[in-house]
Amino acid sequence: MMKFNCRNGKEEWQGEIRSNKNYGSHYYLNISAKGSGISLYFGAAAFGQWFVCVPDWNAGVIIGDLRDQHYNVEKIGAAMENESDGISIAEALRVFAEANEIQEVDSSEEIFAVMKAAGFTSSIEDFQNDLQKKSDEDKSDK
Numbered sequence: 001m002m003k004f005n006c007r008n009g010k011e012e013w014q015g016e017i018r019s020n021k022n023y024g025s026h027y028y029l030n031i032s033a034k035g036s037g038i039s040l041y042f043g044a045a046a047f048g049q050w051f052v053c054v055p056d057w058n059a060g061v062i063i064g065d066l067r068d069q070h071y072n073v074e075k076i077g078a079a080m081e082n083e084s085d086g087i088s089i090a091e092a093l094r095v096f097a098e099a100n101e102i103q104e105v106d107s108s109e110e111i112f113a114v115m116k117a118a119g120f121t122s123s124i125e126d127f128q129n130d131l132q133k134k135s136d137e138d139k140s141d142k
Contacts, residue, residue, distance in 0.1 A: 001016055001017065001018060001019075002016060002017040002092075002095055002096065002099060003015070003016045004016070004017075004091045004092060004094075004095040005091070006033060006034070006084075006087045006088050006091050007087075008083060008084065008087055013033060013034045013084075013088075014033070015031060015032060015033025015034070015088045015091065015092060016031070016032050016033070017029050017030070017031055017092055017095070017096060018030045018031065018032050020096065022100075023043075025043055025044075026041055026042060026043025026044075026051075027041065027042055027043060027096070028040070028041050029041075029042070029092060029093075029096060031088060031089065031092045033084075033085070033088035033092070034084050034085075034088060036084075036085055036088065038054060038056070038057075038085060038088065038089060039054070039055065039056060040052060040053065040054045040089060040092075041053045041055070042066075042093065044105060045062055046110065047110055047111060048064070048104065048105040048106065048110070049062050049063065049064050050062070050063050050064070050065075050066055052072075052076060052089070052093070054076075054079075054080060054089070057079075057080050057082075057085075059076070059079040059080045060079065061075045061076055061079045063075055063076075065104055066093045066094060066096075066097040066102060066104070067093075067094050067097060067098070067104075069090050069091070069094060072086075072089075072090035072093065072094075073086045073087050073090045074086070076089050076090055
C-alpha cells in the first residue's frame with residue numbers, strides 16, 4: 001500500500017494505492033482517495049506517451065509524462081468531469097512511477113521511423129539543422 005497527499009488549493013486529502021499489478025504491457029492500480037474507489041489502467045502508448053483508462057467512469061486520456069502534475073490533473077479531471085479525482089489519479093501515477101522507477105521514453109527514434117516510412121529521408125541532425133536555419137531566417141527578417 002502506498003499513501004500520497006493531494007491538494008487543490010482549498011483542501012487537502014490523503015489517498016492510497018491499495019493494490020497494483022504489472023501486466024508487462026500495462027499496469028493496474030486500485031486507488032482510494034476522498035471517498036472514491038478508483039480502478040485504473042495505464043501503459044506506454046505511441047511516441048513516448050501514456051494511456052490512462054478509468055473504465056468505471058468511461059474515461060480515457062493520453063498523457064505525455066507520468067510526472068507532469070498540472071497537465072495530468074487537467075486532462076484526467078476533464079475526462080472524469082471531477083477535478084478531485086483527477087488530482088488523486090495524477091498524484092497516484094506520479095508516486096507509483098517514482099516508487100517503481102518507471103522511466104519516460106525518448107520517442108525521437110520512433111517518430112523518425114514513422115517519418116522515414118512516410119517518405120522523409122532526413123536524419124535527426126538534418127532536421128535540427130533545418131530548424132536552426134529557419135529560426136535564423138526568421139530572426140534576420142525582423
